[in-house]
Amino acid sequence: MLERNSFLTPIRILIFSNRVEFHSPGRLPNTVSIESIRMGASHVLRNPRIYSFFVRMGLVTDIGSGVARIIKLVKESTGKDVILEETEGEFILVMPRRGQ
Template sequence: MFNDRIEFRSPGRLPNTVTTEKMKVGVSFARNPFLVKYMENMRFIDQIGRGIPMIIKNMMSISNIEPKLQELGEEFILTIYKSKSKF
């Protein structure tokens, strides 16, 4: 966490043919289908591939600053920037 942003870092490269651009429109790939099914059954998740588009939509409506998605080496990084408006 920084003064102007929050960074979420995930170890490992994006799987298969998933790219940061494809993630923006909801393309996803389950690395562990068993875990995804368990999470669905426990109602912790309802639809795979919805998170990144929802984050982008909400951040654009709140601050008009699109989050940054990047694959850097062996790591995926999602950066959400703080709004410049004064609350």
């Protein structure tokens, strides 16, 4: 069976009334775990193109700190936790929406 090329598969953003889901194709690199992402200790660029774009716009601080900031801000805003999940073919981040 041929392995799906995650570089050709687009990132999907799904918007629901109670959450927003980000589906990024491919598995996490060997040195990265969901726990290390939660702590902001992950320093492997998953999407260098997106990172480069945000650097040019001045929207990036430190590599690996984005998801930890998302977790903190979502918890402060909604009182709910962000869900991080890895499946066979993608990494998923689920952000609950306010008031749901």
